[in-house]
Structure formats: C-alpha cells, structure tokens
Amino acid sequence: MSSVEATPADAIIVRKTALNAVHRHMGAKMVDFNGWDMPVEYPASIGCGIINEHMAVRTGVGIFDVSHMGDIRLAGPQALAAVQHVSMNDASRLAVGQAQYSALLYPQGTFVDDVIVHRLGEDEYLLVINAGTREKDFNWVRDNTQRFDCKVEHLSDDFTQIAIQGPKGMDVLQKLTDANLSAVKFYWVTRGTVCGLKDILIARTGYTAEDGFEIYIPADESTSARVWNEILSAGKEFGIVPCGLGARNTLRLEGALSLYGHEISDTINVWEAGLDRFCKMEKPEFVGRAALEKEKIAGLKRMLVGLEMTGRGIARDEYKVLDRSGRESGYVTSGSPAPFLKKNIALAYVPPEFSAIGTPLKVEIRGQGVEAQVVPTPFYKRPRK
Amino acid sequence: MPYPTDRKYTKEHEWIQASDATATIGITDHAQESLGDIVFVELPKVGAELTAGKTFGTVESVKAVSDLYAPASGTVTETNGDLATSPEKVNKDAHGSWMLKITLKNTGELDALLSAADYEKFVTEEGGH
Numbered sequence: 424m425s426s427v428e429a430t431p432a433d434a435i436i437v438r439k440t441a442l443n444a445v446h447r448h449m450g451a452k453m454v455d456f457n458g459w460d461m462p463v464e465y466p467a468s469i470g471c472g473i474i475n476e477h478m479a480v481r482t483g484v485g486i487f488d489v490s491h492m493g494d495i496r497l498a499g500p501q502a503l504a505a506v507q508h509v510s511m512n513d514a515s516r517l518a519v520g521q522a523q524y525s526a527l528l529y530p531q532g533t534f535v536d537d538v539i540v541h542r543l544g545e546d547e548y549l550l551v552i553n554a555g556t557r558e559k560d561f562n563w564v565r566d567n568t569q570r571f572d573c574k575v576e577h578l579s580d581d582f583t584q585i586a587i588q589g590p591k592g593m594d595v596l597q598k599l600t601d602a603n604l605s606a607v608k609f610y611w612v613t614r615g616t617v618c619g620l621k622d623i624l625i626a627r628t629g630y631t632a633e634d635g636f637e638i639y640i641p642a643d644e645s646t647s648a649r650v651w652n653e654i655l656s657a658g659k660e661f662g663i664v665p666c667g668l669g670a671r672n673t674l675r676l677e678g679a680l681s682l683y684g685h686e687i688s689d690t691i692n693v694w695e696a697g698l699d700r701f702c703k704m705e706k707p708e709f710v711g712r713a714a715l716e717k718e719k720i721a722g723l724k725r726m727l728v729g730l731e732m733t734g735r736g737i738a739r740d741e742y743k744v745l746d747r748s749g750r751e752s753g754y755v756t757s758g759s760p761a762p763f764l765k766k767n768i769a770l771a772y773v774p775p776e777f778s779a780i781g782t783p784l785k786v787e788i789r790g791q792g793v794e795a796q797v798v799p800t801p802f803y804k805r806p807r808k
Numbered sequence: 809m810p811y812p813t814d815r816k817y818t819k820e821h822e823w824i825q826a827s828d829a830t831a832t833i834g835i836t837d838h839a840q841e842s843l844g845d846i847v848f849v850e851l852p853k854v855g856a857e858l859t860a861g862k863t864f865g866t867v868e869s870v871k872a873v874s875d876l877y878a879p880a881s882g883t884v885t886e887t888n889g890d891l892a893t894s895p896e897k898v899n900k901d902a903h904g905s906w907m908l909k910i911t912l913k914n915t916g917e918l919d920a921l922l923s924a925a926d927y928e929k930f931v932t933e934e935g936g937h
Contacts (some may be wrong), residue, residue: 471869
C-alpha cells in the first residue's frame with residue numbers, strides 16, 4: 424500500500440461513535456462501514472471472532488455498539504399524520520410505548536430506508552434509521568412533512584445506542600436498571616434508570632432475530648464507556664461478549680432481516696422484498712401507495728427468496744443465481760456461512776417461477792455453478808418461551 | 809506470534825518451506841488473523857501446475873474471500889485433505905497447517921522471497937493491527 428497525502432479538499436471524514444476508543448482498546452478489527460469506523464469483530468484472544476460472537480447471541484448474550492444508527496424525532500399535534508404520510512406501516516395502531524417495523528418509500532414504491540417507528544408519547548414518535556442513509560432520510564422526512572403541524576428533529580448525534588442481545592440479555596440489563604424489563608413486551612419501550620442515568624429509553628428491539636434490548640444513553644465518551652464496561656461486567660456471569668458488525672450481519676441474515684442496499688433499495692419495491700405484512704394498503708394514503716397499487720396489479724418480475732447451498736461453496740453478495748441449465752436468472756443480495764445453522768445460506772432475487780420452496784438452482788462461484796435450493800425464510804426462528 | 813525461520817514468506821502472506829526440490833505451502837499467522845474464522849479452503853488437485861505469483865486456490869472466512877498465491881512454481885504432489893472438513897485448523901495453527909506439497913520447478917525462485925525477519929517487518933509496516 425502506498426501512502427497518499429491527504430489534502431483538506433479530498434480528505435474523507437471518517438465518523439466515529441463515542442465508543443471508538445473502547446473498541447480499539449479491546450483490540451477490535453475496525454472497518455469502514457458507510458463512512459463509519461466500526462468494529463467488525465473482536466479478537467480471538469478475548470473469546471471473540473464472528474462465530475463466537477454469533478453463538479453468544481444465540482445461546483447467551485452479546486453487546487453491540489449501534490450508535491451509528493440514526494434517530495429522527497417527530498413531535499406535535501400532527502405528528503401521527505406526518506408519520507402516517509411518510510411510512511408504510513400503520514402507526515395509528517401504536518399505543519404509547521409501542522414500536523413497529525416500517526419503511527420510508529419513494530413515490531415509486533421503492534425504499535428510502537427501513538425504519539423502526541417508536542411511539543414515545545401521545546404526539547411524539549422516534550424513527551430509528553440506518554447509518555448510511557441518515558442525512559437522506561432526515562431530509563426526506565423533513566421535506567415531506569412540511570405541511571403538518573409537527574417538529575422534525577435530527578437526533579442522531581445525541582445518543583450512544585447499545586444493543587444487548589440474546590436469551591440472557593434481560594438478565595444482564597435487569598442488574599443495571601430499576602425498570603421492570605419482564606413487563607416490556609417485544610417491540611415495546613420503557614424508561615428507567617440505567618447505570619445511574621435517569622430516564623433512559625429502553626426498547627425491546629434488535630436486529631439479531633433474538634430477544635434483546637436497545638438502550639439510548641447520552642453520547643459523551645466517558646458516560647458511553649462507563650455504561651459499556653458496566654454491561655460487560657454485569658454480563659460476565661452469563662458469558663457476555665462484545666460483538667461487531669460481522670456477527671450483526673450473520674445474525675440478521677439467519678433471521679432473513681432486510682439490510683438497506685442489499686435486500687431493499689431505491690430500485691426494489693415492497694412486494695419484491697416480500698415486506699407485504701408491514702405495508703398497510705388499507706391506509707388511505709402514504710407516499711408510495713399509488714405506485715404499489717399499480718405494481719400489485721402488474722405482478723412481480725422478481726421475488727426475494729431464501730437459498731441454502733446444497734453443493735460445496737459459499738454464496739456471497741452479488742453472486743449470480745443460475746437456473747438448472749446454467750442460465751443467469753437472478754442475484755444474491757446477501758450470502759454467508761450461517762454460524763448457528765451451520766449451513767451456507769443466502770437471500771436472492773429470482774423470477775417468480777423459481778421462487779417455490781424446493782426449487783433447485785445454482786449460484787455461480789468463481790465461474791462454477793454450485794447447487795442450491797430455495798428454502799423457507801426466516802432460516803432461523805428463535806424458540807418461543 | 810514469532811514467524812518460523814525454517815521457511816520463506818511472500819507479501820501475499822503465504823509461507824513456503826522447502827527441503828531440496830520438495831516444498832510445503834501454507835498461509836501465515838498474520839493472514840489467518842486478518843481473515844478471521846476460516847470456514848472454507850479450496851485447493852488444486854494433485855498434479856496441478858502452480859506458477860509463482862499466480863492464484864492456486866481460495867480461502868474463505870465468515871466475512872471474506874481471499875485468493876491464495878503460489879510462492880513458487882511447481883507440481884502439486886499432495887493436498888491437506890484435513891482442511892476440507894476442519895478449515896478452522898488454520899486459525900489455530902497457521903504455520904503448522906500446511907495446504908499443499910509441491911515439487912519445485914526452480915529452487916532458485918525461493919531466493920527472492922522474504923525471510924521471517926523481513927516478513928515480520930513487512931507486516932508491521934503494512935499496518936497490521
């Protein structure tokens with residue numbers, strides 16, 4: 424590698440979360456993720472690495488720094504109307520303290536981003552958005568809600584967001600808070616004192632296809648580091664490990680959860696992505712609705728399916744999907760070994776005629792068609808208690 | 809991790825240990841650490857011809873796909889079948905988990921490769937971790 428002298432004009436601003444120094448101190452392998460300097464995995468010497476981190480979340484508990492995620496607050500008399508206008512799920516169904524998976528759509532019915540909508544108060548909503556789309560999302564929400572009597576604020580830099588995920592997640596967090604966590608249902612939020620910090624937002628949400636919580640604490644470095652370390656100490660008896668973006672990706676893929684830029688994007692619509700159940704067409708109006716109505720009548724040209732490799736090989740993002748005769752017929756959006764399932768799995772777009780469970784297909788790996796099969800998604804479903 | 813002095817190294821992070829015209833090839837500890845959990849190793853068949861500097865196989869971790877480059881030219885005489893079922897052995901002991909044995913075409917090719925000390929220096933200067 425040659426060194427390039429950075430000039431102010433072409434210097435790339437790398438963003439860091441308040442926990443950046445903590446990750447580096449722990450020896451994490453850092454990567455550029457959408458302009459963010461983030462841990463991809465922690466070292467094997469402290470019992471980490473993607474596979475161990477993944478398994479800890481499936482069987483015990485792990486923590487993630489997800490402060491790169493963005494936050495938009497909408498508050499005011501017409502906050503609900505504004506949220507209803509820019510998102511595809513039905514926010515009128517949310518009780519105060521409840522959250523839902525949803526998406527912001529373009530008029531064509533394709534994705535600006537997927538979001539979690541939290542109803543924090545009578546007229547107050549918090550949208551949690553992706554890191555790489557923060558500015559785009561905020562501008563989109565602000566520009567499309569101007570006619571509503573509601574204030575739109577970009578709070579992305581106000582929080583350090585930490586996810587405590589896994590079947591033992593509640594046991595760990597309960598040691599550090601006065602909030603009664605067992606009373607908080609999945610996709611609900613509460614507030615409580617956490618590590619001595621008053622009135623902290625605690626959400627029973629996550630991106631791991633596992634039970635867990637996400638907490639929103641002040642973004643200053645010393646508070647963030649203190650809380651991170653207190654969670655690790657409290658979790659010691661449960662075998663807690665810090666987890667990076669590598670495990671976050673394999674965990675969400677086993678759960679077949681969409682990732683912006685992969686399964687969903689500005690060229691993929693809701694029906695193709697198979698997110699019908701989060702899109703409430705009975706809502707009379709929202710951005711993208713008219714186009715989606717037309718698309719529904721026109722029918723699908725491609726569909727997102729789950730693939731399991733039956734031949735020897737690992738499907739990776741952007742690899743070609745071939746039909747049995749070897750003709751190109753789709754592409755992999757996300758592909759990886761699945762550490763818990765111990766299989767090589769992928770999500771892929773294919774024409775509807777190849778979408779039936781059991782359909783044999785191939786994935787082109789280094790010029791060779793390797794056998795795969797369409798399987799039901801999610802690949803992994805957590806056991807219900 | 810000290811790099812054994814009984815072998816030579818490449819800037820693509822392979823090692824090669826030669827005894828006369830026979831050589832054993834693997835990847836370095838630095839390579840396994842950069843890759844993370846190794847889950848797949850694809851090697852050429854016995855009898856395949858390797859050309860120095862050209863790819864001869866693939867190693868995949870959970871996260872990444874990486875090509876393997878031949879440290880020297882030669883003919884494959886043996887592959888480590890163990891790695892097909894237990895690729896994680898490379899993580900545990902990269903310098904002990906060989907991938908190929910070859911018959912060298914030209915033992916002089918090894919002279920151009922890095923010594924253990926030079927490789928260690930190269931890895932440190934490259935940024936390492």
